Amino acid sequence: MQQMNTMVLGAGLMGIGIATHFARHGRPVLLYDTDPARLSEVPAAVGSILAELAAAGLADPQESAATLARLHTTNELAQAAQLLIEAIPERLALKHALYAQLEALIADTAIIASNTSGLPPDQLAAPLRHPERLLIAHFWNPPHLIPLVEIVPGSATEPRHLATVERLLTALDLEAVVLDRAAPGFVGNRLQFALLREALHIVQSGIASPQVVDQVMRASLGRRYAMVGPLEAADMTGLDTVADIARHLLPTLAAGDGMMTLVQEKVEQGQTGLRSGDGFYRWDDARRTRIAQRRTHQLRFALKP
Numbered sequence: 401m402q403q404m405n406t407m408v409l410g411a412g413l414m415g416i417g418i419a420t421h422f423a424r425h426g427r428p429v430l431l432y433d434t435d436p437a438r439l440s441e442v443p444a445a446v447g448s449i450l451a452e453l454a455a456a457g458l459a460d461p462q463e464s465a466a467t468l469a470r471l472h473t474t475n476e477l478a479q480a481a482q483l484l485i486e487a488i489p490e491r492l493a494l495k496h497a498l499y500a501q502l503e504a505l506i507a508d509t510a511i512i513a514s515n516t517s518g519l520p521p522d523q524l525a526a527p528l529r530h531p532e533r534l535l536i537a538h539f540w541n542p543p544h545l546i547p548l549v550e551i552v553p554g555s556a557t558e559p560r561h562l563a564t565v566e567r568l569l570t571a572l573d574l575e576a577v578v579l580d581r582a583a584p585g586f587v588g589n590r591l592q593f594a595l596l597r598e599a600l601h602i603v604q605s606g607i608a609s610p611q612v613v614d615q616v617m618r619a620s621l622g623r624r625y626a627m628v629g630p631l632e633a634a635d636m637t638g639l640d641t642v643a644d645i646a647r648h649l650l651p652t653l654a655a656g657d658g659m660m661t662l663v664q665e666k667v668e669q670g671q672t673g674l675r676s677g678d679g680f681y682r683w684d685d686a687r688r689t690r691i692a693q694r695r696t697h698q699l700r701f702a703l704k705p
Contacts, residue, residue, distance in 0.1 A: 403427060404568060407481035409498065411438045411473070414515055415487035416445045417543035423470040424450075424463070424544075425572045430481065431473045439473040446471060449544050456696050477501055483568070485537060487515040495519070496527050503529055511561050513537035513551075517589065521554030521582050531556040537565055537576075538586055545695075547575040550586045591630075600662050601654035610680040 408419040411433035422429040423446075433439050446468060453459035484502060488494060499512065512534045514524055525531035536552035549569050553562055562578050569576035579586060585593065599613050608616075624633060634642045666672070666679060673679030681687060 404482040404564075405480060406430070406483045406485065407432055407479060408485045408487060409433075410487040410489075411435070411442055412487065412489075414539060414541060414543060415485075416442060417449065417541070418485055418487060418515070418539055419471055420446050420449050420467065421544050421572065421574070423467045424459070426470070427572065428470045428472070430479055431471060432475065432477065432479075433473070434475055436475055439475060442471070442473050443468060449542075453544065477505055479505075481506065481510060483511050483513065483565070485513045485515060487539075490516060490519065492519060492523065495524060499524075499528055499534075508533075511535065511565065513565055515539055518585065520584070521552055521557065525554050525556060532558040533561065535561055535565065536582070536586070537569070538588070540588065547573065548588065549574050549576045550588060551576055551578045552582050552586055553579070554582065597654045597657075597659060600659035604659045604662050 406422060406427060407430040408415050408422075409432045411419075411431050415431060415433070419429045419431045431439070431442060447464060450459055450461075450464045450467060454461040484506065486495065486498065488498060495514065495516075502510075502512065508530055510533060512528075514521070514534065514536050515538060516524065516536055517538055521534060521536050522531075524536075525534040528534055531554065534554060535557045536550070536554075538550040538552065540546035540548050551562055551565055551569075553559075566576045566578055577587075583590070595617075599617070602608055602613055603610055628636065670676055671678040674683050677683050
């Protein structure tokens with residue numbers, strides 16, 4: 401397909417990962433940020449991404465120079481682009497201010513694709529002169545490893561823009577899906593938090609420890625869902641069997657948000673997880689090493705075509 405001039409707005413973790421994926425797949429990309437110091441760190445961050453992929457056998461160790469040659473950085477918005485992927489912090493006022501700057505510079509036909517993980521598209525598009533140009537393209541972290549991108553329309557989004565972005569991302573070996581309508585959390589986060597709610601409920605109810613819950617997930621559903629989705633699995637089980645199990649199981653599952661007290665108590669104690677070094681687990685060097693080893697193993701055996 402014809403290449404679109406692409407700019408990624410925001411050189412944080414997601415922005416760099418998205419820009420790197422585009423560059424790796426032969427697409428020139430411009431990465432924008434207002435902070436020159438952050439932009440100066442981009443080559444090293446891209447190098448780390450490519451080294452991880454190369455260690456897993458998913459990238460040629462020699463491709464770094466070619467990738468970096470396609471990825472350019474700027475702290476100026478006065479650049480022409482047909483697709484602008486916005487990946488700045490999740491603050492609505494900040495996004496609206498950026499969009500106002502963009503609309504003074506870009507063509508009426510340019511597409512703004514926000515990487516937001518939760519803000520609704522109509523709220524994002526509210527101040528735009530051309531709200532039909534805005535859609536959500538929700539990449540998953542880390543975007544150089546997780547292929548899913550949820551494309552979410554607003555009520556004014558032009559359908560042809562959805563199709564254009566879907567074609568482009570699919571051509572870049574991403575699994576782009578177009579939702580029929582927007583909903584809080586889109587699809588992926590709704591599924592993720594439904595599972596997290598039940599996991600917390602199991603721990604809070606004294607059924608099993610966090611360690612057991614996570615082991616059950618990794619050794620069963622984690623492997624199954626890499627091959628089939630929950631509705632495919634239901635078909636394979638037999639919908640009559642699923643209906644029978646649901647009658648006695650669903651009334652016992654978690655509802656509401658009472659189990660979130662487990663999380664809130666830890667937050668109040670400063671135990672926020674990986675960043676603080678403590679959460680449900682102690683994040684020492686040994687645990688970090690085990691997680692890195694699992695990630696490399698998954699890359700080698702689960703993500704190759």
